Amino acid sequence: MMQKDIKRLSLFLLFAPFALWIALLIILPHLGMFYISVREKVAPRVYEFGLENYINFFTEPIYWNTLIRTGSMSLLVTVLALLLGFPIAYYIAKIAGNRTRGALFLMCLIPLWVSDLIRAFGWILLLRETGVVSSSLQWAGLINTPIEFLYNDAAVIMGLVYTVILFMIVPLVSTLDGMDNSMIEAGYNLGGNGPTVLRRIIIPYAMPGIVAGCIVVFMLTAGSYLTPILLGGKNSSWFTEQIYDQFITRYNWESGAAFGFLLLAFTSLVVWAGLKLSGQTLNSTVAKS
Structure with missing residues (x-):
């Protein structure tokens, strides 16, 4: 009995900080925000409970059009991050040596050493009208006048992909690293070519990492503020x-809280749809990664 009590106490002390973090910084703030979101201001400092803040969202096209636009661009960023990150993750996990792998991981981590604000200003220095890209094109004789590459969707997408691609690479490397090389060799020995082995062996095996990376990247992108x-x-x-x-x-604050919950509901719905389409579950993707 004494040993069981000690184990229970140790388990409680181990999970207590995590439970407090979840309760104080996630659950309670969300409950407070939900309480604010269902209040309607009828007079100065006079409130009533109702769904007027949510109704205003659906009756104003600019609000739900912006949400749909944010979701579609977030999906585009997720797809681009996957297309760019998968070859990098495969090279790190299956081709690069131990020393090279560490160096490549370090190169992927370097952008996270600075804040989102500094990274965004770095893109501004590159893409503005008098920036590095425009000046280089003028120097090479490809353009005659400066070009402004900022303040458009392409600049936002590039900045977001650059910001979130590491969160796609890490779960992919973790998944691909556990794949036995003999599976790939067997695919080639059975007459498969590169695209066939990729489609029939590598991608199905890496699907939990793909889904986990897509979930993280999509949620981070949809909730981004500084870069857009x-x-x-x-x-x-x-x-x-x-x-x-x-x-x-x-x-x-009432409408802001309601909009925040609508964004959470929208992104959660997209993630749920993605899990259903891919045949994966959170236990086999995010929890496993």
Whole structure:
């Protein structure tokens, strides 16, 4: 009995900080935000409970159009991050040596050593009208006048892919590293070529890592604020900008809280649909990774 009590106490002490972190920083704030989101301001400092804040979202096209646009661009960023990150992850996991693998991981981690703000300003220095890209094209004689590459969807997509691609690479490397090389060799020995082995062996095996990376990248992209604002400007509205505008500019915390929950519900619905289409579960993807 004494040993069982000690084990229970040890387990409790081990998980207590995590449980407090979940309760104090996630559950309670979300409950408070939900409480705010269902309040309607009928007079100064007078509130009633209702769904008016959610109804206003669906009755105003600019709000739900921005949410749909944010979701579609987030999906595009996720696809591009997968297409760029999969070859890198495969090379790190199956081709590179031990020393090279560490160096490649370090190169992928370097961008995370600085904040999102610094990385965004780095892209501004490259893409602005007097930036490195425009000046280099002029010097090479390819263009006659400076070109502004900022404040459009392409700049936002490049900045976001650069920011989140590491979160695609890590789960892919973790999954591909556990694949036995004999499986790939057997595919070639049975007459398969490169695309066939990739489609029939590598991708099915890496599917848990693919889904886990896509979930993380999509959620981070949809909830991004600094990169779309700095690189897209007024020409690339993001739903997080609408949330910020409700909270800070209009000081309408009720609508801001409702918009936040709508963003959470929308991204969760997309993730659920992705899991259903891929035949995966959270236990076999995110939890496993």
